[in-house]
Amino acid sequence: MSQLSQRPADPVVGESHHHESAFGHVTGAALYTDDLVGRLTGVLHAFPVRSEHAHARLDSLDTAPALAVPGVVRVITAADIPGVNDQGVKHDEPMLPVDEIMYFGQPLAWVLGEDLEAAKAGAQAVTAEVTPLPSLVTVPEAIAAGSFHGIQPTIDKGDVDGAFADAAHVFAGEFEFAGQEHFYLETQASLAHVDENGQVFIQCSTQHPTETQDIVSHVLGIPANEVTVQCLRMGGGFGGKEMQPHGYAALAALGAKLTGRPVRLRLNRTLDITMTGKRHGFHSTWRIGFDDDGRILALEATLTADGGWSLDLSEPVLTRAMCHIDNAYWVPNIRVHGRIAKCHKTSQTAFRGFGGPQGMLVMEDILGRVAPQLGIDAAELRRRNFYQAGQDTPYYQPVRHPDRMEACWDQVLAAGDVATRRAEIEAFNATRDDVKRGLAITPVKFGISFNLTAFNQGGALVLVYKDGSVLVTHGGTEMGQGLHMKMLQVAATSLGVPLSTVRLAPTRTDKVPNTSATAASSGSDLNGGAVKDACEQILGRLRHVAAGLLGAPAHEVEISRGIVSALSSAKTITWEELVNTAYFQRIQLSASGFYRTEGLHWNLSEMRGEPFKYFAYGAAVSEVEVSRFDGSYTLRRVDIVHDVGDSLSPLIDLGQIEGGFVQGAGWLTLEDLRWDDSDKPSRGRLATQATSTYKIPSFSEMPEVFNVALLEKAHEEGAVYGSKAVGEPPLMLAFSVREALREAVGAFGAPGTVVELASPATPEAVFWALEAVRSREPVPS
Template identity: 70%
Template sequence: LTGHPVSLRLNRTQDITMTGKRHPFFATWEAGFDAGKRLCALRATLTSNGGWSLDLSEPVLARALCHIDNAYWIPDIEVHGRVAKTNRQSNTAFRGFGGPQGMIVIEDILGRCAPALGVEPHELRRRNFYRPGQATPYGQPVRHAERLAAIWSLCAERSDFDRRQAAVAAFNAAHQDTKRGLAITPVKFGISFNLTAFNQAGALVHVYKDGSVLINHGGTEMGQGLHTKMIQVAATALGVPMAAVRLAPTRTDKVPNTSATAASAGADLNGGAVKNACDQIRERLAIVAAGRLGVPAEDVRFAGGMVTGLGAGDQRIAWPELVHDAYMRRVQLWAAGFYRTEGLHWDAERMQGEPFKYFAYGAAAAEVEVDGFTGAYRLRRADIVHDVGDSLSPLVDLGQIEGGFVQGVGWLTLEELLWDETDGPNRGRLNTQAASTYKIPSFSEMPEEFNVHLFERATESGVVYGSKAVGEPPLMEAFSVREALRQAVGAFGPAGWSVTLASPATPEAVYWAVRAARDAAPSEQPVPAYVGA
């Protein structure tokens, strides 16, 4: 009204009520299996709740459709997606950008169908993994598909899955009102922005004549360790100690036209741009060093703050000395870097192409214990094996994997949005408006034993120092917890009982599933020939 800037500060209740959430999805499906318990076909329809405006609903849905296969080869597939307009806040992007909503469909299908098919859920999953040479439903070859089986086997080995499965069965036989469940699930998650144009980044790197380095890049640090990784990239590329590198705040007057720090691509894109700028500077400095060392420029090496040459004997030049020498020779000591992800193409009309640079793989095994009287559960142990390529920063990546997994546990088992459905003036209002009513994970939901292992010998070609993205994929490793809850609930019912589990599988939802399992008679078992949504 005044034409002047306004400061608006929402309290937590207002913020939770007004702001967009992850899109809720509703899925219907039919699945077919052959005699070897392999998926033959899937027909599904995914409907997302977009809220009152479209916002990012279309690309979120597109990504959900591209991830409905997760880690499984489905030779005959027909999947439809649609966005429903509703009288709620406008839903939007959240960690995984629709991928988790698509992947949970196939995991739910396999978890529900395994008892009807007379096979253990982990065996049904293993039999249907992608194999080398196969492609996704949208036509992208699944590169390094062999890593799925390798990561799965390593996770089963490190979690002692077979022995513990027998121990869980013995525990369940001895306890009537408390049951345990153990499950293992895989992850295959595509990395890149849906919109190809977003897969680019810039950087500006200054080397000062005293040898210090200042880097600017277009990524936003939000606690995920991006700045740490960028300093490491610059230090590695220039061969200097990390202490010599400083980082300036992200500003669009320094690095323009930045893409969002999203899609798990912050380190891939900005790291590529920082390395490109550093490589330019290093090539100029190599020419100066070559003249002093008496070797070709391609034989100059930068490491540990010293510059040496192949065949130059014991000659060494300190980094600050070389930089000062280059300055005196009027050599440019700054560079603008640029990176674009190569090999991407996507036909949005046909939903065909190669929208992802690569796939991140992982597997998680989780064990839970469920109280049959309340539905409350304990997460007794979680074991994760995750593929981050050649990690830029193992400690940062471990933190991202642990945090993503726990956040996924919250999404799948705790965080439930409830609206007032009574007749009256408050009808349609959000009831879960605060941390007191909207339960997020705390230390009590952490696994009592938590083991994370980075998959080794996992170099990824065409990316910065062979690394892989780590932001979003670990969230989906929490499917193992939901599937372990399904196993525990099934132990309350007759043998082979196929459990239908709500999502989120809150203690209340688990309680009602336990009631259904306990009340079931053996004659109520689903018919193996057909299992529908």
């Protein structure tokens, strides 16, 4: 067992603890970026001047009327930017447009006012002269126009053409599905001020403080050491605060520089939902071949991501989608083409799963569609194609521990009493014409690590004070997922002290530099490894001090729950005594920790390598009931078994699994993004821009019975204390809900009826699928 994964005899990791800010969350004491405004005086408020065209030439912008509005202090345009006018990482995303408008609602300028109402009035007074240009709003429009940007990678493994020639059954199809709005509770927010030394300090709701620092630095034309970014906490992120906050932080910082006053920029819900990027919708075409036993022989697919107007993170999202099209299934011969549609919409961005869910959805939809045509139960078809030991992925990475997939599957079948319930559902459906029930089980195999190897690094700073108390700062950000609690538990375990001894400081770029985004489910792996490294540096020094106090060799010294002992000594001392003695011996009581994930390599040009440290597995069973009359449905029961390795914090992990599943179910069954694709002046406008038109899951959509279990005996060698990531993989467990809906809809038709189901499978979509099934002839057996 590696030193990184080995746990001591009495660890704090593995204990169930509530979120470190839980009481603050429920009492309102926990502060967020916008709550900090009251700590500053003379704050200016920012509000955007927005485009009313999806695509147009910007001929002129008249800001003079705004400056005549009482309370307006400044109007910021592209001409005011002293550095690089770009807020993205691909240098294709102007922070403010110079001559071309690229989406409906794009900020053309920002007005700074003494209060928000003045800024709004000023924004209304600005006039823009524009010349409308042709626009592309949907992915099919972009495909027809050949409008693509970024890379167009290909995965090509095996003899695809030969396998199709040998296949007993070949099917083909097309599938387009929607993206998803992040709908974090806290909208985008930044608060910037400049101190007396010219240091720019930004409080920002960001998942990636270092990249926020980088973007602010090059927009202002100053070095990074003149910019400090702090993230106190976020009210949700889900990937929507990985790239999207940078431009808003830069605007606030620019405003503070230009006026010498603090600047607050917080988007209201309508601005946030219409100006920020979403989960990428995808269009796919596919062809799949099976042998007589229902085993996959070949797959050929083209995935087209809806990138929006700029690249943002569309390239890595696309490649991860392509790398996850196999899900948990071995495809020996495979060819997948990828491309990114350039449309005149918001620039789509990271979202929990980062392309993985989109790739996996294509495969799950294929299997759900073709199972009746093969005459094989969908659950059996899935299991029959699971990875086995010795097999590798389409990008040639060996699949470690595929037995864990089967273990999750078997455990959830048994715990969920699936065989009995299937018989009950069959009997129920036989007696009811008005409602039908369906049950489905789906697997998840999800790769953990950033595809770009360089991002797989983390840093931490651990300070031990003279009284024995410990302060930890790490490069990860807290967005409600419980990362800080896990880091507290890692630090307490590594040092051998009680959890109450350790405190966590906010994430800041001047404490831990050059960190990666808290994304890709890697927060605990990267930052936990760095925290443990820093603690072990300090512990290595303290052991020598303890050896002198105990009269025993340093290698025998053990520290557990704040008590210091050694095997060959009857004496014990406290942690506080040890630290105090070390201070007077002039022993360094602080350390900067670092961690990088070993064993990764990736060749993007060939789409080949081992980009993932490990795979997380899971399985879910969902049962639904569907009404014949209107397609409405209820989620009756969900059973989940998920692999989190040896959990660092089981209560946190259970919350992540439940939350991820519900968010996935929202994407697949409720959340329907609609842009105006008419020829009216409103073309390109997001029509679903409030909770009145965009439905996210609520308590009424929660399953009546919701059982979640962690896979046992799942220690992950080479990961911090044997744990596994948990942030993203559970979202894909919600495929079981969509497939259960397919089963229920199919029950309204004759046996063997193929069900084509839209995504999201809203009640309306289910109704039309039901109508199609009732009028369709069954597939001959």
